[in-house]
Amino acid sequence: GAGVSQSPSNKVTEKGKDVELRCDPISGHTALYWYRQSLGQGLEFLIYFQGNSAPDKSGLPSDRFSAERTGGSVSTLTIQRTQQEDSAVYLCASSLNQGQPQHFGDGTRLSIL
Amino acid sequence: QKEVEQDPGPLSVPEGAIVSLNCTYSNSAFQYFMWYRQYSRKGPELLMYTYSSGNKEDGRFTAQVDKSSKYISLFIRDSQPSDSATYLCAMSEGIGGNEKLTFGTGTRLTIIP
Secondary structure (H helix, E strand, O other), X not given: OOOOEEEOOEEEEOOXXXXXXXXXXXXXXXXXXXXXXXXXXXXXXXXXXXXXXXXXXOOOOOOOEEEEEOOOOXXXXXXXXXXXXXXXXXXXXXXXXXXXOOEEOOOEEEEEO | OOOEEEOOOOEEEEOOOOEEEEEEEOOOOOXXXXXXXXXXXXXXXXXXXXXXXXXXXXXXXXXXXXOOOOEEEEEEOOOOHHHOEEEEEEEEOOOOOOOOOEEOOOEEEEEEO
16 A cells, blocks of 8 residues: 555453554555554654664563564564553554654554453 | 643634644754644644754645754644644654654644634
8 A cells, every 4th residue: 555554443452461563664665663642641652663673662661562573564563461551542654764754554543441 | 841842732723824833842952853734543644844944835834943942833824624633743863863753742723614
């Protein structure tokens, strides 16, 4: 597709379960970013990939959060042992290269019961 | 104090009015400045992307950056009901520095027909 694609668009799960969120960036974009948007905290950076490497993981809130990117394309954000405070919209963005404008997907709305 | 401050509004103006949105920031290392528009349950959409100080115009939108005052603005001329959305300012240090975007909290704008 032409834009950043994220799946699922909505996810409801029970506290303690693991979840995987997927991001398919714009074709040819080498940089990929994950952000989290919540009512109380606004839009916060989680992790940045350049190719398959993650030079900046500083925004991951705990060791329950991890992400990987394979083939310089698709990325997966995994949250283990989910907690209620993990409820948020998880947004993925990609850019042609570092220093270029970031374009966002519509996010995955995650609700932890 | 947050790195980026933005008046959350809400802001309501009549159709056809000029809208002024602004953000202040504290990190003098920010070099790239962006404005995003976000409709309900959608991802942020890039409106304007500027580097360093100066003005940039694109149709009805004008972005201004004043690095000496650490102040950025977005002006919308001839506002339309379709401009009703939340507007987010964002900034980054860019290449050689930090790639992540730091966002303001967003201003909710309503254009009254």
